Amino acid sequence: MRILQLHCDSIEYTPTKKEIKSAEEIVPETKRLEEVVVAFVAIENGDDSSVAQNAISQIKNSMTxxxxxxxxxxxxxxxxxxxxxxxxxxxxxxxxxxxxSELEVSHSPFGWTKSYKIQVKGHPLAESSKSCNKRKYWRKNSR
Structure with a gap:
C-alpha cells in the first residue's frame, strides 16, 4: 500500500469520468472539505486486512x-x-x-477520474509519503 498524506486547508473534487466497469455508482457532484487530512491511497497486490489496519492506525497517529x-x-x-x-x-x-470511527472519515469515489483543487498547509508535517507491506512496518519517505 502506498499513501501520500497531505494536511490541507481545503480540497474540492469533482468526479468527471467513470474509468472502470466496477466503479462506484454515484451522482457526480462537487465536494469540498476544509481542515482535512487527504490520504491518497494505492492498494497493491498482496495487501490485505492487516495492511489496511496498520495503515489506518498510522494515519490516525499522525492526525493526532x-x-x-x-x-x-x-x-x-x-x-x-x-x-x-x-x-x-x-x-x-x-x-x-x-x-x-472516532474520526470524520469519507472517501472519494472509487474508479472515477476526478478533477481537484487542493490547498496544502505549510508546516513540516503537512506532507508525508509512506509505504506499507505485509510485514506490518512503515517507512517514512519525507520529501
Whole structure:
C-alpha cells in the first residue's frame, strides 16, 4: 500500500469520468472539505486486512500529532504500478474508512477520474509519503 498524506486547508473534487466497469455508482457532484487530512491511497497486490489496519492506525497517529479530526481517503492509482484488483482495493478502502470511527472519515469515489483543487498547509508535517507491506512496518519517505 502506498499513501501520500497531505494536511490541507481545503480540497474540492469533482468526479468527471467513470474509468472502470466496477466503479462506484454515484451522482457526480462537487465536494469540498476544509481542515482535512487527504490520504491518497494505492492498494497493491498482496495487501490485505492487516495492511489496511496498520495503515489506518498510522494515519490516525499522525492526525493526532497535528490535531486534525477529518480524513478523506482518496483512491489514487498513480502511486503504484502494482495495483490490487478493483474489488480488493474498494473492499480495503471501505474497511479503512469504517475502522476510523472516532474520526470524520469519507472517501472519494472509487474508479472515477476526478478533477481537484487542493490547498496544502505549510508546516513540516503537512506532507508525508509512506509505504506499507505485509510485514506490518512503515517507512517514512519525507520529501
Amino acid at each position: 500529532k497535528i490535531g486534525c479530526k477529518k480524513l478523506l481517503l482518496y483512491p489514487y492509482a498513480h502511486l503504484s504500478s502494482n495495483l490490487a484488483s478493483p474489488s480488493t482495493a474498494l473492499s480495503l478502502l471501505k474497511e479503512m474508512e469504517s475502522s476510523a
